[in-house]
Amino acid sequence: MTDAASYQFSGQRFTVEYRLSGTEAEARTKASLVCNDQTVEAPDKILPAGMIREQILGRVERFAGAAGFSLAAVSYPIELLGGDCAQLLNVLFGMSSLRPGVRVERVEFPEPALSDWPGPRFGRNGWRDLVGIPVRPLVCGVLKPLGLPPAALADLAYQFALGGLDLVKDDQGLGDQPFCPFKERVARCAEAVAKANQETGRRCLYLAHVTGRWETMRQRALYAKQAGAGGLLVCPGPAGFDALRDLAMDDAVALPILSHPALLGSFVTQADSGMAPAFVFGQLPRLAGADASLYPIYHAGFPITRDDCRAIAKACGESWGHLKPIFPTAAGRMGFERVLEMCEFYGQDLLFILGSSIQQHRAGLVKACRLFMDEVARSAKL
Amino acid sequence: MTDAASYQFSGQRFTVEYRLSGTEAEARTKASLVCNDQTVEAPDKILPAGMIREQILGRVERFAGAAGFSLAAVSYPIELLGGDCAQLLNVLFGMSSLRPGVRVERVEFPEPALSDWPGPRFGRNGWRDLVGIPVRPLVCGVLKPLGLPPAALADLAYQFALGGLDLVKDDQGLGDQPFCPFKERVARCAEAVAKANQETGRRCLYLAHVTGRWETMRQRALYAKQAGAGGLLVCPGPAGFDALRDLAMDDAVALPILSHPALLGSFVTQADSGMAPAFVFGQLPRLAGADASLYPIYHAGFPITRDDCRAIAKACGESWGHLKPIFPTAAGRMGFERVLEMCEFYGQDLLFILGSSIQQHRAGLVKACRLFMDEVARSAKL
Numbered sequence: 013m014t015d016a017a018s019y020q021f022s023g024q025r026f027t028v029e030y031r032l033s034g035t036e037a038e039a040r041t042k043a044s045l046v047c048n049d050q051t052v053e054a055p056d057k058i059l060p061a062g063m064i065r066e067q068i069l070g071r072v073e074r075f076a077g078a079a080g081f082s083l084a085a086v087s088y089p090i091e092l093l094g095g096d097c098a099q100l101l102n103v104l105f106g107m108s109s110l111r112p113g114v115r116v117e118r119v120e121f122p123e124p125a126l127s128d129w130p131g132p133r134f135g136r137n138g139w140r141d142l143v144g145i146p147v148r149p150l151v152c153g154v155l156k157p158l159g160l161p162p163a164a165l166a167d168l169a170y171q172f173a174l175g176g177l178d179l180v181k182d183d184q185g186l187g188d189q190p191f192c193p194f195k196e197r198v199a200r201c202a203e204a205v206a207k208a209n210q211e212t213g214r215r216c217l218y219l220a221h222v223t224g225r226w227e228t229m230r231q232r233a234l235y236a237k238q239a240g241a242g243g244l245l246v247c248p249g250p251a252g253f254d255a256l257r258d259l260a261m262d263d264a265v266a267l268p269i270l271s272h273p274a275l276l277g278s279f280v281t282q283a284d285s286g287m288a289p290a291f292v293f294g295q296l297p298r299l300a301g302a303d304a305s306l307y308p309i310y311h312a313g314f315p316i317t318r319d320d321c322r323a324i325a326k327a328c329g330e331s332w333g334h335l336k337p338i339f340p341t342a343a344g345r346m347g348f349e350r351v352l353e354m355c356e357f358y359g360q361d362l363l364f365i366l367g368s369s370i371q372q373h374r375a376g377l378v379k380a381c382r383l384f385m386d387e388v389a390r391s392a393k394l
Numbered sequence: 395m396t397d398a399a400s401y402q403f404s405g406q407r408f409t410v411e412y413r414l415s416g417t418e419a420e421a422r423t424k425a426s427l428v429c430n431d432q433t434v435e436a437p438d439k440i441l442p443a444g445m446i447r448e449q450i451l452g453r454v455e456r457f458a459g460a461a462g463f464s465l466a467a468v469s470y471p472i473e474l475l476g477g478d479c480a481q482l483l484n485v486l487f488g489m490s491s492l493r494p495g496v497r498v499e500r501v502e503f504p505e506p507a508l509s510d511w512p513g514p515r516f517g518r519n520g521w522r523d524l525v526g527i528p529v530r531p532l533v534c535g536v537l538k539p540l541g542l543p544p545a546a547l548a549d550l551a552y553q554f555a556l557g558g559l560d561l562v563k564d565d566q567g568l569g570d571q572p573f574c575p576f577k578e579r580v581a582r583c584a585e586a587v588a589k590a591n592q593e594t595g596r597r598c599l600y601l602a603h604v605t606g607r608w609e610t611m612r613q614r615a616l617y618a619k620q621a622g623a624g625g626l627l628v629c630p631g632p633a634g635f636d637a638l639r640d641l642a643m644d645d646a647v648a649l650p651i652l653s654h655p656a657l658l659g660s661f662v663t664q665a666d667s668g669m670a671p672a673f674v675f676g677q678l679p680r681l682a683g684a685d686a687s688l689y690p691i692y693h694a695g696f697p698i699t700r701d702d703c704r705a706i707a708k709a710c711g712e713s714w715g716h717l718k719p720i721f722p723t724a725a726g727r728m729g730f731e732r733v734l735e736m737c738e739f740y741g742q743d744l745l746f747i748l749g750s751s752i753q754q755h756r757a758g759l760v761k762a763c764r765l766f767m768d769e770v771a772r773s774a775k776l
Contacts, residue, residue: 018543018573019543019572019573021573050567051539051540051541051567052538052539052540052541052567053538053539053540053565053567053750054538054539054750054753055727055750055751055754057754058538058539058750058751058753058754059539063541063573064539064540064541064542067541068539068540068541091571091572091573092540092567092569092571094569094570094571094605094606096605096606096607096610097632098605098606098607098629098632098633099569099605099606099632100632101631101632101656101657102566102567102569102605102629102631102632102656102657103567105657105660106566106567106629106631106632106656106657107566107656107659108659109631109656109657109658109659109660109663110655110658110659110662110663110690110696110697111659111663111695111696112663112664112697156434156435156436156440157433157434157435157436157440157441157446157450158433158434158435158446158450158474159433159434159445159446159449159450160446161400161401183435184484184488184489185432185433185434185435185474185484185485185488187474187476187481187484188476189473189474189476190401190473191400191401191403191445191473223476223478223480223481223484224476224478224480224481225478225480225636225639225640226608226609226634226636226637226640227608228478247480247484247488249483249484249488249491250479250480250481250482250483250484250488250634250635251480251634251636252608252632252633252634252636252637253632254607254608254633254634255608255634257607258607258608273492274483274484274488274489274491275483275484275487275488275491276491276492277489277490277491277492277493278487278491278660278661278667278668278669279660280492281491281492281493281494281664281667281668282494282663282664282667285660285663285664286660286663287660308492313493314492314493315492315494345437368435368436368437368440369437369440371436371440372437372439372440
């Protein structure tokens with residue numbers, strides 16, 4: 013049996029940091045298992061000498077034991093990747109996702125591999141340019157509840173925009189339902205926001221949720237753009253991260269994208285398995301090309317801690333080759349009561365997802381939005 | 395504010411069974427949360443009277459308390475679905491995936507909703523017709539380890555087919571790597587299996603792994619078919635279940651599909667959150683159109699129990715409208731030692747995924763495969 017000796021490997025490797033639970037000895041066993049599971053997935057005895065052992069097999073580059081778990085950085089040759097999210101996810105966690113006690117923490121790419129990832133088209137600064145707000149947290153209203161017809165959603169969108177919000181997004185439950193057809197909803201909401209913008213002189217953007225089969229998503233994104241939507245809401249959990257990536261890279265679409273956490277929760281409901289929130293809500297959407305990443309805030313009834321949120325914000329904003337920084341978010345039935353806390357926690361580079369509770373405000377929706385924007389400006393010390 | 399009263403709901407609802415952990419009181423609270431989270435996702439106070447409360451909101455249809463957890467069947471209007479997997483997953487678990495202690499057990503569709511799902515093109519009997527084996531468990535060899543060049547993989551494929559296996563599949567790590575390009579690999583392996591078939595007079599099928607962006611996957615599937623591959627291996631975890639569905643529904647592709655569990659492990663590594671193995675490895679791939687579903691067997695170092703495997707086999711094989719039954723599998727470094735046990739556990743309708751340990755057999759690979767096939771026939775009492 014021959015091996016891959018005829019191909020000359022570049023020697024460039026990318027690294028995945030795994031959190032491995034158990035004693036140090038157990039964690040070391042798990043690290044070896046990951047090296048094998050994620051590559052050759054075969055008993056040692058059938059591995060030929062040479063390139064397969066030297067290049068293909070995962071390699072533990074760093075190992076740090078801690079109480080109850082260890083962190084192991086495992087490297088793989090960049091030749092295993094295909095430039096798409098599916099192959100990346102397969103290589104870094106395909107089989108190991110089936111091993112309890114193994115969690116993906118972060119990925120590190122050498123420059124040659126990172127060049128396959130265009131990343132966010134707009135990023136944080138691109139959003140800011142589009143809405144004309146160079147500093148302060150941005151605020152996005154949500155068109156809810158599911159079940160309202162297009163006219164009612166458009167009316168909500170109009171009031172949000174009139175009230176001074178920067179963005180208005182579809183709820184992720186909105187697809188192309190008979191009680192609220194996609195085309196009518198998107199056209200009406202975009203029109204309503206444009207009307208409000210004419211009155212306010214501001215540049216609020218309406219984000220249309222696009223779902224369906226891949227080609228359907230693309231057609232919907234193109235329709236949304238033509239109808240005047242200023243951005244897209246995408247759920248990479250059910251649709252696949254490559255659906256998001258394709259939309260982000262599509263020059264005919266060319267709209268900023270807000271990534272939604274639907275279905276991705278199962279990766280983060282366990283501390284010792286799955287994927288770290290900073291990976292699944294930070295690095296991964298940024299790599300795929302999202303311009304902002306939505307996820308629930310800490311202390312809102314979800315398994316996301318303060319430390320997780322800090323790590324997500326870091327993954328969204330830290331220097332990462334040519335990949336533009338993106339917005340982290342404050343979401344999860346967010347209202348007035350947490351604005352100051354969020355501004356102090358995140359700083360200016362933050363996107364508030366304003367919960368539907370604003371609709372109950374006794375001042376009325378437009379006035380309530382203005383009060384909320386005042387509260388954001390005050391809390392952000394502007 | 396108006397509601398969706400102008401649309402006449404069909405009254406048809408589909409039902410999702412959730413496992414809710416905690417005391418009965420806690421589980422009832424979780425059930426209410428699911429009803430809200432998966433639909434309106436808004437406080438009760440802003441829900442208008444009428445259709446939204448009566449039709450859109452999830453409704454607990456059955457509730458059964460047990461020790462430590464309860465089972466709640468929640469119904470939703472079929473109008474929420476869009477006929478694609480992404481929307482289905484979003485509606486049944488989008489936000490609830492973020493709630494620890496909520497697990498999807500199974501889904502039940504009324505006939506009108508099921509008609510949107512063509513399901514498996516071949517199913518169990520279709521596979522059997524293609525390989526010409528009307529009864530007994532089928533056996534599939536795996537082309538491993540990753541790192542071998544196309545010629546070496548083709549040689550393995552030839553030996554597997556000569557040894558009498560029914561199927562030979564790519565390892566899921568094989569993409570389009572420079573040391574093993576997709577086109578060369580697929581053409582050579584298909585050719586090798588065809589050559590063996592000429593010698594044996596049998597009809598072994600080679601299953602090509604197709605990955606990449608959606609359009610790339612489709613182009614690879616079409617190439618594989620033209621090159622003589624007899625089926626496809628697809629990983630719906632990283633690629634998205636709609637990628638599998640599109641390939642299954644594509645009349646130009648029209649090849650049987652084996653679904654692979656890569657990345658889906660995170661849904662099953664926790665007993666009280668995520669998705670039940672019978673859902674994610676049984677109902678879901680069958681609904682999306684897979685003709686066989688691969689997942690690890692119990693007692694193989696993975697978090698899958700005997701009961702899970704029994705439930706997966708039931709979900710793959712039970713009567714479900716027009717959806718053809720599909721093959722469950724016995725996989726996870728499977729060798730001679732578990733053949734009898736598997737045959738007794740699953741019966742005749744089973745697909746063995748023969749692990750790479752067969753490559754170590756002292757009789758040589760072709761002879762070892764023949765011995766394995768003998769063992770299967772004997773164990774299946776044929």
